[in-house]
Amino acid sequence: MSDLRLRIKELYERNPKASEIVKIIRDYASIIKKHVKIMDFCGTHEWTITYYGLRSLMPNNIELIAGPGCPVCVTPGYYVEALIKLSLEGVNVITYGDAFKLPSVRGSNPKSLAEAKALGGKVTVVYSFLDAVKVAKERPNEEHVFFSVGFETTMPAVSTTLYYRAVPHNLYVLSAHRLTPPIMKYLMSNVKGVELDGVLAPGHVSAILGSNAWEFIPKDYGVTTVVTGFEPLDVLLAVLLILKSIKEGRAELLNEYRRVVKPEGNLTAKKTINEVFTYVDSYWRGIGVVEGSGAKLKATYERNDAEVRYGIKEPKTHSDIIPGCRCGEVVLGLRKPTECPLFMKVCTPENPYGPCMVSSEGTCRIWAENLPLSVEGI
Amino acid sequence: MCLGVPAKVLRVWSVGELRYAEVDLGGLSKEVILALDEPVNEGDYVIVHAGMGISKIKEEEVEETLKIWEDLYNQGLHIEQ
Numbered sequence: 001m002s003d004l005r006l007r008i009k010e011l012y013e014r015n016p017k018a019s020e021i022v023k024i025i026r027d028y029a030s031i032i033k034k035h036v037k038i039m040d041f042c043g044t045h046e047w048t049i050t051y052y053g054l055r056s057l058m059p060n061n062i063e064l065i066a067g068p069g070c071p072v073c074v075t076p077g078y079y080v081e082a083l084i085k086l087s088l089e090g091v092n093v094i095t096y097g098d099a100f101k102l103p104s105v106r107g108s109n110p111k112s113l114a115e116a117k118a119l120g121g122k123v124t125v126v127y128s129f130l131d132a133v134k135v136a137k138e139r140p141n142e143e144h145v146f147f148s149v150g151f152e153t154t155m156p157a158v159s160t161t162l163y164y165r166a167v168p169h170n171l172y173v174l175s176a177h178r179l180t181p182p183i184m185k186y187l188m189s190n191v192k193g194v195e196l197d198g199v200l201a202p203g204h205v206s207a208i209l210g211s212n213a214w215e216f217i218p219k220d221y222g223v224t225t226v227v228t229g230f231e232p233l234d235v236l237l238a239v240l241l242i243l244k245s246i247k248e249g250r251a252e253l254l255n256e257y258r259r260v261v262k263p264e265g266n267l268t269a270k271k272t273i274n275e276v277f278t279y280v281d282s283y284w285r286g287i288g289v290v291e292g293s294g295a296k297l298k299a300t301y302e303r304n305d306a307e308v309r310y311g312i313k314e315p316k317t318h319s320d321i322i323p324g325c326r327c328g329e330v331v332l333g334l335r336k337p338t339e340c341p342l343f344m345k346v347c348t349p350e351n352p353y354g355p356c357m358v359s360s361e362g363t364c365r366i367w368a369e370n371l372p373l374s375v376e377g378i
Numbered sequence: 379m380c381l382g383v384p385a386k387v388l389r390v391w392s393v394g395e396l397r398y399a400e401v402d403l404g405g406l407s408k409e410v411i412l413a414l415d416e417p418v419n420e421g422d423y424v425i426v427h428a429g430m431g432i433s434k435i436k437e438e439e440v441e442e443t444l445k446i447w448e449d450l451y452n453q454g455l456h457i458e459q
C-alpha cells in the first residue's frame with residue numbers, strides 16, 4: 001500500500017487543479033464585486049497561505065487576514081515571570097520550544113525562560129507532555145513544572161494522563177490553556193474594524209471539538225465558516241466554498257476537512273478535558289479578559305496543580321504589553337505585521353521583541369520567515 | 379507545538395486504560411498517547427499533535443473531499459454572471 005501521506009501530498013499540494021480552482025475563485029470574485037474579508041484562525045493556516053503565496057493568487061477584492069491562531073502570542077506574561085523565578089530557585093521548568101523565548105512582563109530581567117536558562121536556571125524544552133512525564137520520572141528527586149500552553153489541541157495530552165493517574169507526584173501543571181470558540185465570539189461581537197465575510201475554522205482544534213462547535217458563527221453572525229485542512233488546495237477550496245455561499249446569499253457551516261474532522265469531534269478527548277478542566281474568564285495578552293476563555297485544573301487534580309503548589313496568582317493589573325509592540329492588533333486581524341514599525345527592525349525571529357515573533361504560529365514570525373520584505377501591499 | 383502532523387502507526391499498546399502508540403513522523407519514530415474514539419491498528423494513519431494522536435485519518439474521505447471540488451468545478455464552468 002502506498003504511503004497515505006504521500007498520496008495526500010500528491011492530491012492536495014502538487015495538484016495542477018489548483019490553477020483551475022483559482023480561476024473559479026476569480027470568476028466568483030468578479031460577480032460578487034464587493035470587498036470580501038476572510039479570516040484564518042490557525043497559525044498553520046496562516047503558514048500555508050504565506051508559505052505557498054496564496055494571497056498573491058487572490059483577486060483584488062478578496063482579502064485573507066490572519067486571526068488569533070497563536071496561543072503562545074496571547075499567553076499572559078505573568079506566567080513566564082513566575083516560571084523564571086521558579087527555574088532560578090531550582091524547580092525544573094518544562095516547556096514547549098515555542099514558549100522558550102516568550103517575553104515575560106515589562107522590565108523583567110531575565111526576560112524569558114531562554115535567558116533564565118543561560119543564567120543557570122533549570123529549564124527543559126520538550127516536544128510533548130508525555131516527554132515531560134518521562135523527565136519527571138527520570139529525575140524523581142526534583143520538582144518539575146510543565147508550562148501547559150495551547151488551545152484545545154494541546155489539552156487532551158494533559159487531561160488524559162491526569163485522568164488516568166499517569167502523572168507523577170513531582171510534576172506540576174501550570175495551565176495557561178485558552179479556548180477558541182470564546183475568542184471567536186469576542187472577535188465577532190466586540191472588536192470594531194474586523195467585520196468578516198468568511199472564516200477558515202481551525203482544522204485540528206475542530207478535530208477535538210467537532211465541526212459543530214462553529215455553528216454559532218453562521219447562525220448568530222451570518223458568516224460562512226469552513227473547517228479547513230492544511231494543504232494549499234484545502235485552503236483554496238475553502239475560499240471557493242465561502243465565495244460560493246456569499247454569491248448564493250447563504251451563511252453556512254461547511255466541513256472541507258472530513259478526512260480528519262467529525263461533526264461531533266473527538267468524544268474521548270472531550271470527556272477527559274471536561275473531567276479535568278474547569279472554565280473561567282481569562283486574560284489574553286494584548287487583548288484583555290474574555291468570558292469563559294481559560295481552562296484551569298479542577299480541585300480534584302490540585303495535587304498536580306502548579307498554581308496551588310507555588311501560589312501563582314494573577315496580578316490585578318497586567319504589565320505584559322511591550323512598548324511599541326502591535327502583537328495584540330495583529331492577533332485580532334486589525335494590523336498586518338508589516339504595519340508594525342518594529343517588524344524586522346528590532347523584532348526578528350532570531351531576537352524576538354514581541355510575542356507574535358516568538359512562536360512558529362505567530363503571524364509576525366510566519367511573515368518574517370516566508371515573505372520577501374521588498375514586496376509591498378501584501 | 380500547535381502543529382498537527384500525519385503519522386503512520388507502527389505499534390500500539392496499553393498501560394491500564396491509557397493507550398500508547400509508536401508512530402513514524404516522517405522518518406522519526408516517536409512514542410505518543412492516543413485519545414481516539416475508534417480503535418487504531420498498525421498501519422493506520424493518525425494526526426499527531428504535540429505528542430498525542432488526536433484523530434484517525436479516514437482514508438475513504440481523502441479523495442472524497444476532492445469531489446467537492448469536482449462538483450464546484452463542473453458548476454463553475456457555468457457560473458451565472
